[in-house]
Amino acid sequence: MNSTLTTLMAHRSIRQFTNQLLTATEVDTLVTAAQHAATSTFSQQYSIISVTDPTKLAILADITGHQWLVQAGHYFVMVADQYRNQQLTPVTATTTANLHSLDKLLAGIFDATIATEAIVTAGESMGLGSTIMGSILNGAQRVIDLLGLPPLTFPVLGLAIGHPAEQPEQKPRLPQALMHFNNGYQRLTNNDPSLVAYDHLISDYYHARNSHQRDETFTHHIISEMSRDPQQRAAILTALQHQGFLVD
Numbered sequence: 612m613n614s615t616l617t618t619l620m621a622h623r624s625i626r627q628f629t630n631q632l633l634t635a636t637e638v639d640t641l642v643t644a645a646q647h648a649a650t651s652t653f654s655q656q657y658s659i660i661s662v663t664d665p666t667k668l669a670i671l672a673d674i675t676g677h678q679w680l681v682q683a684g685h686y687f688v689m690v691a692d693q694y695r696n697q698q699l700t701p702v703t704a705t706t707t708a709n710l711h712s713l714d715k716l717l718a719g720i721f722d723a724t725i726a727t728e729a730i731v732t733a734g735e736s737m738g739l740g741s742t743i744m745g746s747i748l749n750g751a752q753r754v755i756d757l758l759g760l761p762p763l764t765f766p767v768l769g770l771a772i773g774h775p776a777e778q779p780e781q782k783p784r785l786p787q788a789l790m791h792f793n794n795g796y797q798r799l800t801n802n803d804p805s806l807v808a809y810d811h812l813i814s815d816y817y818h819a820r821n822s823h824q825r826d827e828t829f830t831h832h833i834i835s836e837m838s839r840d841p842q843q844r845a846a847i848l849t850a851l852q853h854q855g856f857l858v859d
């Protein structure tokens with residue numbers, strides 16, 4: 612073990628924070644750590660927006676349903692960004708078609724996502740805790756309007772980060788036999804004993820943890836995730852197209 616592995620393997624999402632704001636130096640350090648993450652084709656096709664305005668934070672709390680985000684020491688919105696590179700590029704049919712493509716959308720999402728995890732881990736190494744928020748996509752167009760995002764940008768993830776006021780139990784992950792395969796995909800078999808064991812482990816975890824105890828296995832959790840109304844986030848495609856992605 613080393614300190615990097617210890618930090619990575621001690622991860623848990625933090626949803627309660629002290630009221631201590633991050634310092635400008637801490638924010639700068641986190642953004643610098645993000646900037647050093649790998650970036651697809653060295654295009655640096657993402658931007659980071661720090662949201663400090665209480666009115667905007669309240670709107671993000673409403674969109675995500677996470678009222679507690681306003682208590683975090685800092686809030687980032689991670690944005691896939693082909694706009695900046697478009698501004699650098701002479702407009703031709705090829706460049707225009709390319710920047711609007713699924714490939715470039717994915718590259719922006721990869722960059723923004725990898726940068727997000729770099730901030731999470733950097734923060735944890737500094738004694739901070741955080742929660743990534745895909746739930747900003749409950750209102751993608753509202754986030755776009757709120758932050759004045761130009762064409763060819765898209766909000767990918769929110770990130771609430773700050774000084775932890777809780778130390779939740781770690782959520783046990785899948786047995787590696789179910790997610791790490793050699794030389795090809797290993798399909799799940801019916802009643803796989805390692806999945807049955809994992810369901811018990813997760814059930815025990817939910818019963819024993821300090822808050823939001825419930826009766827749930829991993830299988831139940833996935834079934835309930837599957838039963839979410841797909842219409843809830845159907846507006847994502849419309850918002851993407853509104854931003855100029857996937858238009859043809």
Ligand SMILES: Cc1cc2nc3c(=O)[nH]c(=O)nc-3n(C[C@H](O)[C@H](O)[C@H](O)COP(=O)(O)O)c2cc1C
Nearest residue numbers: 622623624625675742743744745746747768781782
């Ligand atoms: C892409 C992504 C989106 C997420 N969105 C949310 C979210 O909107 N709200 C939330 O409370 N947690 C969110 N999470 C955190 C997950 O719920 C959390 O990582 C997972 O339950 C495992 O728990 P742990 O991080 O404590 O190990 C998100 C995580 C990822 C990677």
